[in-house]
Structure formats: C-alpha cells, structure tokens
Amino acid sequence: xxxxxxxxxxxxxxxxxxxxxxxxxxxxxxxxxxxxxxxxxxxxxxxxxxxxxxxxxxxxxxxxxxxxxxxxxxxxxxxxxxxxxxxxxxxxxxxxxxxxxxxxxxxxxxxxxxxxxxxxxxxxxxxxxxxxxxxxxxxxxxxxxxxxxxxxxxxxxxxxxxxxxxxxxxxxxxxxxxxxxxxxxxxxxxxxxxxxxxxxxxxxxxxxxxxxxxxxxxxxxxxxxxxxxxxxxxxxxxxxxxxxxxxxxxxxxxxxxxxxxxxxxxxxxxxxxxxxxxxxxxxxxxxxxxxxxxxxxxxxxxxxxxxxxxxxxxxxxxxxxxxxxxxxxxxxxxxxxxxxxxxxxxxxxxxxxxxxxxxxxxxxxxxxxxxxxxxxxxxxxxxxxxxxxxxxxxxxxxxxxxxxxxxxxxxxxxxxxxxxxxxxxxxxxxxxxxxxxxxxxxxxxxxxxxxxxxxxxxxxxxxxxxxxxxxxxxxxxxxx
Amino acid sequence: xxxxxxxxxxxxxxxxxxxxxxxxxxxxxxxxxxxxxxxxxxxxxxxxxxxxxxxxxxxxxxxxxxxxxxxxxxxxxx
Numbered sequence: 001x002x003x004x005x006x007x008x009x010x011x012x013x014x015x016x017x018x019x020x021x022x023x024x025x026x027x028x029x030x031x032x033x034x035x036x037x038x039x040x041x042x043x044x045x046x047x048x049x050x051x052x053x054x055x056x057x058x059x060x061x062x063x064x065x066x067x068x069x070x071x072x073x074x075x076x077x078x079x080x081x082x083x084x085x086x087x088x089x090x091x092x093x094x095x096x097x098x099x100x101x102x103x104x105x106x107x108x109x110x111x112x113x114x115x116x117x118x119x120x121x122x123x124x125x126x127x128x129x130x131x132x133x134x135x136x137x138x139x140x141x142x143x144x145x146x147x148x149x150x151x152x153x154x155x156x157x158x159x160x161x162x163x164x165x166x167x168x169x170x171x172x173x174x175x176x177x178x179x180x181x182x183x184x185x186x187x188x189x190x191x192x193x194x195x196x197x198x199x200x201x202x203x204x205x206x207x208x209x210x211x212x213x214x215x216x217x218x219x220x221x222x223x224x225x226x227x228x229x230x231x232x233x234x235x236x237x238x239x240x241x242x243x244x245x246x247x248x249x250x251x252x253x254x255x256x257x258x259x260x261x262x263x264x265x266x267x268x269x270x271x272x273x274x275x276x277x278x279x280x281x282x283x284x285x286x287x288x289x290x291x292x293x294x295x296x297x298x299x300x301x302x303x304x305x306x307x308x309x310x311x312x313x314x315x316x317x318x319x320x321x322x323x324x325x326x327x328x329x330x331x332x333x334x335x336x337x338x339x340x341x342x343x344x345x346x347x348x349x350x351x352x353x354x355x356x357x358x359x360x361x362x363x364x365x366x367x368x369x370x371x372x373x374x375x376x377x378x379x380x381x382x383x384x385x386x387x388x389x390x391x392x393x394x395x396x397x398x399x400x401x402x403x404x405x406x407x408x409x410x411x412x413x414x415x416x417x418x419x420x421x422x423x424x425x426x427x428x429x430x431x432x433x434x435x436x437x438x439x440x441x442x443x444x445x446x447x448x449x450x451x452x453x454x455x456x457x458x459x460x461x462x463x464x465x466x467x468x469x470x471x472x473x474x475x476x477x478x479x480x
Numbered sequence: 481x482x483x484x485x486x487x488x489x490x491x492x493x494x495x496x497x498x499x500x501x502x503x504x505x506x507x508x509x510x511x512x513x514x515x516x517x518x519x520x521x522x523x524x525x526x527x528x529x530x531x532x533x534x535x536x537x538x539x540x541x542x543x544x545x546x547x548x549x550x551x552x553x554x555x556x557x558x
Contacts, residue, residue, distance in 0.1 A: 142538070142542065276516070297537055301537075303521040304525055314518075346518055
C-alpha cells in the first residue's frame with residue numbers, strides 16, 4: 001500500500017477515526033494492529049523476519065540492561081546486532097557479493113559457479129534493521145532505557161507511517177512519545193493533513209512528472225543530445241528530492257495525525273554551502289544514524305592517526321552509506337565519491353577560509369552553493385544509472401552540446417509537460433524559501449485572511465487532482 | 481575542576497583554532513564553530529595525552545557539555 005495509492009487514502013482516515021473513538025489505553029494497540037496489517041498487505045512471507053528481529057532485539061536489550069557483567073552485556077549486544085545484520089546481509093547483499101567474487105575468480109582463470117538465492121528483498125528491511133540496531137546500541141551505551149513492553153517496542157519498529165522508508169527513528173525520540181497519552185489536537189492534526197497534501201503534491205505533480213524525462217535520459221537505446229542529457233540529469237536531482245522529501249512529508253504528516261512527531265528528514269538541502277552541511281540536510285535520519293553508530297566509533301578508534309584517522313573514518317562511513325542503498329557498484333561508487341568529497345572539503349578547510357576572507361561574502365556564498373549542488377548532481381547520475389559505465393556514457397554525452405539544441409523542441413511533443421515540470425519545481429522552491437522565513441514548517445500562510453487561505457487550499461487540491469499522476473509509481477526510497 | 485579547566489583551555493584553543501574560547505562547564509560543541517565530529521576525535525586524543533589515560537568509547541558517547549567531560553576526566557585521574 002503505497003502512500004500515493006487510493007488504498008492508503010482510505011486506510012489512513014479509517015485508522016484515524018477509530019484511533020480517536022477508542023479509549024486512549026487501546027490506541028497504541030490499534031496502531032500496532034494497523035501497522036501489522038499494513039505490512040501484511042505488502043508482504044505476508046517476510047513478516048516472520050520482522051518478528052524475529054523485533055523479538056531478538058527486545059529480549060537482548062533487556063538482558064543487556066539487567067546485567068552488570070560487561071562481557072555478558074557485550075554478548076547480548078552482539079547477538080542482537082548480528083542476528084539483524086545477518087538477515088539484512090543474506091537477503092540484500094549475499095547475491096551481489098557472491099556474484100562479484102565469482103566474476104573476479106573467473107576473470108583470473110578460476111571457474112566458480114556461485115549458488116545464488118532466488119528471493120526478493122524484504123520490504124523496508126534496510127530501514128527497520130537500522131532502527132533496531134540503533135536501539136540496541138543506545139541501550140548498550142546507556143543512552144536509552146530498554147523498553148519493557150514488547151507491544152510498544154513492536155510499534156516503535158513497525159509504526160506504519162515510517163515502516164517502509166523511514167525516517168529512521170532514534171529511540172530517544174519516538175519511544176517516549178508512544179507511552180504518552182495523545183489527545184485530539186486540532187492544530188496538530190490540520191498541520192499533519194497539510195503536510196500529507198504537500199508531500200502528495202511533490203510526489204504526483206513533480207516527481208512522477210519528472211520520471212518521464214529522467215527515464216528517457218537514462219534509456220540507453222535512445223540517442224541523446226548533450227543538452228537533453230544535462231537537463232534530464234537536473235530533472236533527476238529534483239525528481240529524487242521531490243520523491244523522497246514528498247514521501248517523508250507524508251510519513252511525518254501521517255504520524256502527526258496520531259499525535260507523534262517524527263524526525264524531519266530534509267531541510268532545504270540545495271541551499272547548503274558545503275557537503276558537510278548538505279549531509280545534515282539531506283536524508284537527515286540516515287546520516288545521523290551513520291554519524292552516531294559508524295563514523296563516531298571509527299573516528300574514536302582511529303583517533304591516534306590524527307588527520308588520517310578522520311579521513312579513513314569518513315571514507316569507510318560514506319562508502320557503507322552508499323552500499324546501504326543497494327547491492328550495486330553504482331551505489332558503492334556514489335558513497336566513495338561523497339567520501340572523497342567530504343575528505344577533500346575537510347583537508348581544504350584552511351584554503352576555503354582564506355578564500356572566504358578574500359571574496360565578497362555574497363559571491364562566496366552562491367559560489368559555494370553552486371559547487372555543492374553540482375557535486376551532488378554528478379554523483380546522483382552514478383546513483384541512478386544501471387551501471388557505472390552507463391553513468392559515464394551519460395556524463396560524456398554532456399560534451400555533445402551545441403547552441404542549436406536549445407529550444408522548445410527540447411523534448412519533442414512534451415513541451416507542455418516540460419513547462420509544467422519547470423513551473424511546479426519553481427513553486428516547490430518558492431514555497432520552501434517562503435516557509436524558511438517562519439519557524440514552523442508549512443505555517444507561513446496562517447496569518448492570511450480565512451477566505452484567501454481556503455481559496456488557496458481549494459486551488460491546491462484542484463492542482464494536485466488535475467495535474468497529478470495517479471498511476472501509483474513506487475517511491476524511489478521504498479525500494480531500499 | 482578548575483585545574484582541569486586550566487589544562488583543557490590551551491588544548492581547546494589549539495584544536496579549535498580560537499584563542500578567545502572561555503572554557504566553562506556549560507560550554508557545548510554548538511558554541512564553538514570548529515568543534516565538529518571531525519575535530520572531536522583529535523580533541524579526545526589530545527586530552528588522553530595531556531592527562532595520561534585512555535577513554536572508552538562509552539565514556540565519550542553521552543557527553544553533553546564540558547561539565548560532563550570534566551566529570552569523566554576526574555573519575556579517570558582519581
């Protein structure tokens with residue numbers, strides 16, 4: 001049941017009404033049942049993996065907390081982490097690594113026929129596995145208390161708004177909220193509905209519209225002009241942003257209907273002046289996870305290597321974060337490129353500081369934003385391409401640009417769609433700029449007269465219904 | 481506590497390249513521009529050298545401010 005499906009638009013209000021009709025002590029049970037049904041409707045056979053991961057981590061965390069013996073604490077942590085990680089590795093990475101090893105062996109003259117698994121990747125496995133591992137580490141390090149109610153703990157893992165593609169919730173944020181009594185709060189609920197509507201606009205009006213142009217750009221059977229490829233790759237950046245930030249808005253908005261505040265996953269990433277800032281604004285929950293549970297322990301262990309310790313920790317962390325997206329060399333290369341980008345940026349800090357002092361502030365700011373954006377632009381081509389070779393073919397085609405290619409014939413018969421896509425992207429960034437001037441997300445319009453506000457709502461809904469694509473295209477990150 | 485602050489001050493001035501930093505128990509990483517997750521590891525290594533002990537990762541994972549750090553150092557050198 002995708003967020004942009006009719007089923008979800010019926011499922012969500014139904015659960016919402018039942019939730020507030022029930023006495024508060026039963027509400028979390030309703031959400032748990034709804035979340036399990038939500039997952040079962042998508043994947044019956046893989047629910048057992050989810051149940052194993054939840055059960056093992058729940059009991060190991062309690063055992064770890066109850067013992068003062070550090071070797072036993074460590075043993076329970078290892079059981080919890082490796083049981084979850086093993087499931088992830090088998091289902092998501094086994095075929096890739098075995099197949100890569102076989103190709104390497106065969107290229108060196110050895111004959112090796114690997115036994116590959118013929119199974120699909122369990123839905124949401126990367127997201128819930130990371131959340132579970134984060135929880136076990138938090139309990140081990142004493143950051144969080146072990147949850148004693150297996151029902152509440154299960155809900156923390158399977159809560160349907162964030163089960164399939166995050167945000168990856170830290171235990172300190174969501175678990176305490178699940179224990180609180182949630183009252184009906186009109187303002188919170190309406191802000192949730194607006195966020196869902198805004199997320200849907202991003203998905204169905206922008207991301208799904210751009211998919212057409214992006215697919216055309218990445219279709220190797222079509223010959224492209226340089227200009228088409230360049231524009232197509234800009235559309236790719238905006239498509240992924242609209243798709244995933246749209247998904248995250250619907251997730252946060254849906255959770256808000258039930259009184260819960262999930263982590264904000266995006267914060268105007270394209271205004272970042274450097275990569276370090278970019279990774280604090282793009283897929284925030286994933287990179288916070290990698291920072292907390294991978295980079296920090298690595299940097300700590302490598303601390304005596306000084307500069308090289310930091311460089312190694314960054315490179316390993318970013319490579320793993322690339323691999324997290326999927327078992328493919330494109331994702332690994334994407335992570336490595338960002339690792340090199342971040343380390344280069346770190347090593348060039350003295351030079352950047354000098355440059356900042358010499359150049360006019362406004363020029364330095366926009367130059368930094370442009371460089372950061374275009375670094376991401378090139379890496380995202382690698383991220384999206386089927387193979388590393390395809391990515392380089394597209395980048396090479398950029399050189400075949402000539403002024404005669406520029407014009408309204410750009411995408412043949414799809415001029416109207418092209419103009420609509422550009423218009424909606426402009427609306428998206430104008431709204432984001434406008435909302436950045438206020439403290440609360442999507443609340444900038446509340447001071448407008450009521451007639452203007454409601455007219456704007458009506459116009460917005462009509463725009464989404466009329467111009468949206470409702471073919472239930474899958475969200476990009478739901479595949480991971 | 482004062483003696484630890486006196487010994488931490490030159491380390492922080494050097495690592496975070498800011499000689500105006502006034503070290504107090506309430507000081508946090510957010511208050512110092514160059515106190516990032518990158519410089520933090522070097523800062524930890526310098527403290528270990530200055531006070532001649534080794535941290536465990538668990539010791540530094542939950543630190544909220546300089547006051548927490550001082551408490552850990554006090555325990556380690558006691």
